[in-house]
Amino acid sequence: MDFKNIAVVVSGLDEEYQYNIIKGINQFALEHEINVSYFAAFGGVVESRRFDLGEYSIYNLTNFSAFDGALLMANTFSDPEIRGHIVDRVRESGIPVVIFESDDYPEFYEISIDNYSVMKELVEHIIRHHSAKVINYISGPLANPEARQRYDAFCAAMEENGIEIDEDRIFYGFFRSYDGKRAIEEFVESGMALPDAFICANDSMALTAASALEKLGYRVPEDVIVTGFDNTFSARNSCPSLTTVSRPLFNAGYTACEILYNVLCGKEQPKSTKLEASVVLAESCGCNTVTAEDLKEYRKRTYRRIEDTNSNINLLNRLTAGLSDTKTSEETFDVIESIVRELDCDKFCLCLTSDWQDNYDIDRNVSIDIDYSEFMTAPLIWEKGERRKISYFPSSQMFPEKLTTGGNINYFLPLHFGERCLGYYIISNGEYLIYSLLCYTLTMNISNSIENVRKLHHLNKAMEELNRLYVIDPLCNIYNRNGFINKADDMFRRCVDEHRRVMLSFIDMDGLKFINDNYGHNEGDFAIQRLATIIQDCCSRNSICARFGGDEFIIFSVNVKRDEDVNLERRFNEDLENMNRIINKPYKLSASLGSVIQNLKEGDTLYSMIKLADDKMYDIKKQKKKARKSEKV
Structure with missing residues (x-):
């Protein structure tokens, strides 16, 4: 069967005027199996232009061309700019429109009350x-x-x-x-x-x-x-x-x-x-020409309102408390799901912009044409007790899953922080949003929790980057001294406990001062980077390496063979020769390498082993200098 799909654009859902109009729309829609999708915002609530821009983003989501027709409650908008923006968009779609309380648009059908x-x-x-x-x-x-x-x-x-x-x-x-x-x-x-x-x-x-x-x-x-x-x-x-x-x-x-x-x-x-x-x-x-409501009926309705309000306050308190303890997006979605189960609806979809966690900068110059990202993600879809998610869907589709039946009443509300658009949520076949005076508070709580997760995500990324900068050498992109000590010390302690054989190699670059003085510091940096590449290539998966100082490098290896020092020196010298041939510089990359192999036991320390390797490296360096002097003589 071909079901009709109509869009309704309205500002505010918690006022009695909107409530009664919506009840009338829904009644006819259900009688004729029409799918109705409400796009609603709460502009003007906090008297902040930036906040209103975030609220009004929902009206940029509405893809009017995907609907058969539209109802515009234009009289609920106090901002003429927003009202004009919505009218322009629906006019461009070419679909039939019925507008409330406005004779300014002769191309639309109008319904009004005198x-x-x-x-x-x-x-x-x-x-x-x-x-x-x-x-x-x-x-x-x-x-x-x-x-x-x-x-x-x-x-x-x-x-x-x-x-x-x-x-x-x-x-x-x-x-x-x-x-x-x-x-x-x-x-x-x-x-x-x-x-x-x-x-x-x-x-x-x-x-x-x-x-x-x-x-x-x-x-x-x-x-x-x-x-x-x-x-x-x-x-x-x-x-x-x-x-x-x-x-x-x-x-x-x-x-x-x-x-x-x-x-x-x-x-x-x-x-x-x-x-x-x-x-x-x-x-x-001073005129009492109307009969007051029956006292029993009034008391019954008033008590029901108080009961509903208390229930909603309790629900929001539990939502706020639950969200305050979340640290990840999944934990946040779990808390939201637990509350959604109590909203008496058939379906709830949490839809976020595909880049909701990526965008950190705030653009203060946002216009009302703020757009959703081309693709959305729906990390939480709850339907009649079952939960699932959809990784990506086009924002022009609006629904993460297309409607397959008629007579569905859907409410779209924006999720944002200030003017930053985070996404929206959809409640289907439930009246919580129109009967509860606290639906706006629910929306703000969800928005704020998602923004908090987003900020925590970026804070963690910033902390990871700070930690990386603390332990990684920026020139060579390998561990620096701090990073090496932190990593190698733990490895060394475990090897002591297990009496493993380890090797520590100390490497000192030859002739860095000569390169800097004759070819410039950029060439010196280039030479250091190439040497770091060679050292990384020489490391096995049981090894870590680091730039220990200006022209000093270090390698720590565990579970090594007895002749691993000889093998390392051979690979190192071969890679040096290959690198010199590749870079073809007027200078030669050269370095002195000293390695120490030990079966670790109680009392051995990382620092004592570094000292032994350093001493051995300098002995080799002295021998090289003597050999060069002998060649000159």
């Missing part, structure tokens, strides 16, 4: 029925189309009723709950007289504004009226209950998905669909 008329009706009620003359307005971001419609409706109602709009009494927020508290704080600091009413662009801001006013000693609605917009659970059950606006959000989501599905099936659909909202008059304006 914000303007119902907000105007609410403001007029406050003015005409409650005789309000001085009104403060707490607005959402005007770049958001819904916020703009509500603001315009407020202004129109004020003007039509002959009330002057005082710009100082308008606070521009971002629809976030603490914007209501900030609005009251700014009002108090202004020293202005208390207004007759605070009209708020949504319930979240209205509830915190009312709470802040009551903390200051003002009573709602006796001293001042407060209204909201959305008719959320908290608004309905607050004390006083909030005068607000009820919108058919579930129906909007269901209808949007239905319109897109019909378009994909070749059925003609209206370009614009508008749903009606209604004013809900309640206690916060």
Whole structure:
């Protein structure tokens, strides 16, 4: 069967508005076996542009051309740049699109709820029925189309009723709950007289504004009226209950998905669909025209919320504690899997950029076009109790494993640290991300743990490099004196315990000063490197060698034959001759070699053996000098 696949782009999942729209979309999708993939971020949460860039990276992952159609909840984005970027990308794909609350794109199908008329009706009620003359307005971001419609409706109602709009009494927020508290704080600091009413662009801001006013000693609605917009659970059950606006959000989501599905099936659909909202008059304006929820039902729902929240907090505490003790990526993935098992989902995929451990530098000049790597890796795929992984898959595929059935609801959330993109995770057929108020905290915990593993990986690499620099000679790329002593001392002790036969050879380069003085230090370094190569080639697998000083080298060998010193000297001299023939320099590579073989016993030391080999090497060096003098005579 040919299943339809649609993408939904949304900002935020833990707000009641998004929740109800998503529930409507999912209901229609399940009824028609449509695969829905949500691409979601939580921009603006920590007021950091760099952090937002990391969040918004998920929208660059969305390969719209891989879907049959898309739903754009553009009204959930307060940043017009991000909204425009997403619209441009989906437009380029050429797939059918239904957009929420925006008539700016005539090529798209639009579904909207009449914000303007119902907000105007609410403001007029406050003015005409409650005789309000001085009104403060707490607005959402005007770049958001819904916020703009509500603001315009407020202004129109004020003007039509002959009330002057005082710009100082308008606070521009971002629809976030603490914007209501900030609005009251700014009002108090202004020293202005208390207004007759605070009209708020949504319930979240209205509830915190009312709470802040009551903390200051003002009573709602006796001293001042407060209204909201959305008719959320908290608004309905607050004390006083909030005068607000009820919108058919579930129906909007269901209808949007239905319109897109019909378009994909070749059925003609209206370009614009508008749903009606209604004013809900309640206690916060002095009108109690609605029946409060049944007390038993309210208590049941409230207890369920508290129980779910406590359960989620416990889960996050265990996740945080478990991740704090991990030192490797595998340990981290094990802890994440243990928590995923409790999320009540069918499938969880942890997808990381193929270079997530490799890239250490931070580019501070990241644009919103930040891209995922061409290939991704999925080190953790959990599905119905079974775990597996996929080494590589193209990021354009998005899913590490292609969908083979219909009716799957998938949520994609970004994993990042600051603006650095680490990857994303996918939860399939589970509602944790939309019902839990702590899903964002879960995402941050996973992101931070992966970043910590990444940093630990680079710290270990740096420590390995420091250790290498401590024990390796940079010119010859063999052990230096420190490295030799560390390595050979352990070998020597074991050989003493086991009474093994060992050989220690000391090598001193002949004529290095002559080469440096006559041909330069670069040639001297070249000669030292070639000698080091010869010494390495002469070593067996039971030997280690090192540059012991400027022109001094050393070899330590275990389990040697009685005549190994003779064999080594023969190989060494042959390799010297071959090297001189290959490099064809105006000087000759030459070195003096002294070797000592001993059957080790208690009391023998590495240093005493080095001294014996060094003395023997110098005896040979003296004999060479005497021989050269005799030749000259």
